[in-house]
Amino acid sequence: MIDKQSPYKHRKSVLIIIFLSSFLTAFSVYTTVISAKNIGMELGMDAATISWVSLIFILAAAMFLIPFGKIADLYGRKKIFLTGVVVFTVSSVLLAFVDSTGAFIAFRFVQGLGAALIYATGNAILTASFPPTQRGKVIGINVTGVYIGLTLSPLLGGIMTQNFGWRSQFWFNIPFGVLITLLVLLKMKGEWTSEKREKFDYIGSAIYALFLFSLIYGLSLFPNIIGFVFILISVNGVIIFILWEKRITYPMLDLNLFKNNRYLLFSCLVSIFFYVSTIALALLLSLYMQYLLDMSPQEAGYILLIQPLFQAIFSPIAGRLSDKVEAKKMVSVGLIIVLIGIAPLLFIGSGFPIYLIAISSAILGLGTAFFSSPNIRAIMSSIPKSSLGIAASLEGTMRTIGQTFSFGMLTIVFAVIIGNVAITPPYYPQFITSARVICILFLILTFISLIFSIFRGKREIEGKEK
Template structure:
């Protein structure tokens, strides 16, 4: 019975991760079609992706405490239901405003799904098999990234962008049914904790202002938002050390292994998250390919990741996970360096080489780094660790796309993205790749710092 529950937990985690990422990756392919239908300029167009990630970033830390208090399975079911509502609403959108609103709903559901899914795997699976289970879950992420460009490219090209959302609806219903019928009981670690609503409010406003300001940093309002957001995040960190039941246990960051792994995660996602969008823009706006053709070549990186992730997860149960993570980031850095020179004359074979290297690097990094984070805290802190890991990923992804938006707005102003402005697309893409290469190098050093750390299971909540 215990083995059946473990298999069901891993399967549900795999499926929820798969279809959430399937839509997220599909949105990248569908962005030009969505923007064209609703008449969006390049700034609003980039918000199609960024807004959902921003909402996930806002709700991720609260999701950690809430799922620990009310149960990770209940939180996962609720998260998938909310995400499903957002998907149905996106299908029925009639304007850019309504579409972006339902992307916000998807973001709320995604935050709870991300945190609860990972926490459930860690709590349900024995420690000696944890890396393997996490690797399988991460494989779902990368397998979705592999299949999504092909399937969504086909759907968008032949049936329109709404077909992407309709396609996923039955599978989310299946995930909900599996959780209710195949996974008995629940896991609660903060059942007696009070909800830290003040902490949620400070963090939510702080991260919202910081990331929003980052995407419009060239304006006075953007600079002001970044400053206020940064101050509020400092206030949040201080406040959380003074309350008995914090929204997030900041003392976890006294553990160097936990801290360095999270810094590496933040930098890695900040460095690579915008690459799919950059390559998609390159293929569609610079090369003049359609969505289906772009989708076919964009599967290269996630296919390699899907192959690497389960193997690196198993390896991380036997080899120091941060050694594997550091090697992975070094390979990903090489991929980014190649893409610095991306232009209309770059050979396709060289672009594919860079995509393969990125897949190997991130596939070797993600599962071991996740294992390092989740294994560096005591069992009762797994929802917090999952929330931190999810927050680093989402904040990194959001800031990466924010960086993309910022650079494209700087180069193109409010011009609409099109093949007529291909030279500007190339220039903006090269600048983003230069910045991301530097960030990737920082991620390597963060992983190396964690190798020397012996900190583990020494964290307590504030008295």
């Protein structure tokens, strides 16, 4: 496969466009973390359903990232990216008008589809537009866009929710979506695609989406018997998917990419376990501060601002270092820092000091900054350039699968310990128990991620690239 786009042209415009899209999608995910209580109260959601406010978005992205990455390699990454921006923007308009839980979940799913189209192409376009010696730096800059979105989302999300209602956060997305669309049409010249035409694996894509949805939906119903049925469907789906992908000539996901490539396999596992163990902490702490400490969305937003602020500050530094320092060393250091950040939260209770939440958030932000850029670079550099769309979607899929399971674990623990009831004062002790169980599980999973990082081996692909 040969990239039709001339290497390294229009790189500044490309970086600006991808940066803005990363900011927008990150901002949209985490404004709902701060507004989840208000959305749930207005639309009549119980404790378990509230977690679906963020979960359904990430689940949609996880289900379709790899299929969209393959489509982008075949038909053009710019086309897929632009489609994603349009879908994301239109769904934001629809979300601003919903008046029921069902409509909210449905349009939030569509918004996640738009995000999947963006995720599947953003890093692939960046990687194709810059030489290998600059990729760590530009990925670090792009990750900064993500963390600026994460930084502003609790702050602006809290202000908008408190003063203008939760719907205002979706109106906020619209001008950015229009701006990015215009920039793509006017400034992103050429196309990134492949000259070799392959058939798209529709069956494999359908099986993949089905087993992933069945797994997450089944876990959300746990311990109900229907949940076990969906989990069983998912396990069978995984087996069928693997057998199908090995059988066909042009698979959706070439499993040979992992063959004799422990570096790629372990980098993906590191990503999954890391995001499982960190992403839902923001929602957990947001609910804790607003329910048990009776803080307003704006006040909780100030505290939640700390982690992404540290991430935004240190991500460019980590990106530059990843061009010089071996990725597994930087990622491992980041994971150790994250372990230190989670540890104080094991003792969360009704009188837990706000300053400890702030300190833990700062430490988590620092650790995440040292994790993200180097691990993205590790995955992107472990796959041949002809498959950059798949590489970008694979990295994004590992991240979104981890995020999905993170919110899924939150849903399961809430459902088992609190039950399908609203979070009210009589259930605050159960909420505290849930929070401690979740933090223990997240600490264990972060340690597992650290083990995979240490033993991932050495990178092979990028050293061959000129």
